[in-house]
Amino acid sequence: MTDASHQEKAPHIPVLLRPLIRAVSPVSGVWLDGTFGAGGYARGLLEAGADVVIGVDRDPLAFEMAEDWAGAYGDRLRLVAGNFADLDAHAASVGFASLDGVTLDLGVSSMQLDMAERGFSFLRDGPLDMRMGREGPSAEDIVNDAPEALIADILFHYGEERAARRIAKAIVSERAKGRITSTLHLATLIEGCLPRKKPGQSHPATRSFQAIRIAVNDEFMSLVRGLEAAERALKPGGKLAVVSFHSIEDRVVKRFLAERSSRGGGGSRHAPAEALRDPGFDLTPKKAIPPDPEEIEVNPRARSAKLRVATRTDAPARGVDAASLGVPQVEGGW
Structure with a gap:
């Protein structure tokens, strides 16, 4: 059975898949889908030309559901159980020290909601x-x-x-x-x-x-760690694509990419100027991509979704302060 025929049998089409593929094209090399879920993004990337997709998910059910179709992709699809917060380590565990692309579809999956x-x-x-x-x-x-x-x-x-x-x-x-x-x-x-x-x-x-x-x-800190891990794992020219549904998640992603695409400098009478630095990402495009009316009509869940895409430069990866990204601070965390 061909890859295409398996794509037709996908349980669902994930939110903003087509705009994502357009934004990161041409798709090639090794990609990591950090929120594998029902496999929609992984299949889309493989169909678009990715040589290998590493599917990461912390939910064992995701891999149980993939058993009847994942084998058709052979070595092109590698499945790894774990949190996308450690995506660079997961990629290395299956033999890939650097990546051409990373996708993250944040929040709870439809299959989890339905059970x-x-x-x-x-x-x-x-x-x-x-x-x-x-x-x-x-x-x-x-x-x-x-x-x-x-x-x-x-x-x-x-x-x-x-x-x-x-x-x-x-x-x-x-x-x-x-x-x-x-x-x-x-x-x-x-x-x-x-x-x-x-x-x-x-x-x-x-x-x-x-x-x-x-x-x-612990979704917010997993997101921060996942963004840092993506910066470490992506090779120059590699793409990071993040779909968020929650306003706070989108704020974290937006601020991370804004900070990482800035050269620093500036300053004012209220704050000292930052040291100049090479940006770690270029925003491609600069603004978030929303779903079009047709997608919302087919899938109302897409209404609040936002896609942000950035391209990795050759600047060294750096750590990040979660508070500066707008991550809520809850005292005495659970």
């Missing part, structure tokens, strides 16, 4: 889990064991939930009666803390579930 037993969705009753890698503390642990102030900080800083303190107080009051163990239990509790949803508005629990999921999986 009630994973506990990501407030629309399906399931255990409060939300662990992408199925290891470490779960959402149930945070909801039932974290101090009220920490829960409020998580909801406010990670989910931008204005009613964070009210919701945290209600959670602590409810758990005193018995552990909160199901998604619908938590969703109903949150819903009762907020005004009735108006037509066209998102579910009242959307921000809170998002915030708890981010805390469970």
Whole structure:
């Protein structure tokens, strides 16, 4: 069976795939897909001309789902279990010290949302889990064991939930009666803390579930580490393409690329001038790429998505201060 026929059987087409391929073309060499998921980006890159794609995912389910089609690509597709925060090490583990491209599709995947037993969705009753890698503390642990102030900080800083303190107080009051163990239990509790949803508005629990999921999986720090790892792994001329859905994630990516594409200098009477430096990336294009109306119509999930693309230079990679990128700082992190 040909590669093309397997592409036609893909479970879904990922958000902004076609604009991504256009922005990074011509595609060749070795690419790493740091959020393999259902394999949509990996397949798209292979079809577009990548010689090898390394698929990285922290969720074992991603590789279980790929068993019936991944073998058709032979050595062109290498699968590695792990967090994209360590993507340079994962690439080296399968024999590639440098990469021609890196793609990251941030946030929770549709396959995770669709499985009630994973506990990501407030629309399906399931255990409060939300662990992408199925290891470490779960959402149930945070909801039932974290101090009220920490829960409020998580909801406010990670989910931008204005009613964070009210919701945290209600959670602590409810758990005193018995552990909160199901998604619908938590969703109903949150819903009762907020005004009735108006037509066209998102579910009242959307921000809170998002915030708890981010805390469970340490998503913001994984993103910072992943961006640093991509800078280390990409060869000169290599492409970095990041799709984000969350305003804070996009802010982190935007600030990282803005800082890395700047030569420094400047300064004012309020701040000293920075030393001049060679930029690590060129922004290609300079602004984020949104989905077109046709894609939104087919896939409403794409509405909030933004694609940012940058091209690696030959400047040395550098470390980064997470706070300077706008990563929320939650005291007494989970």
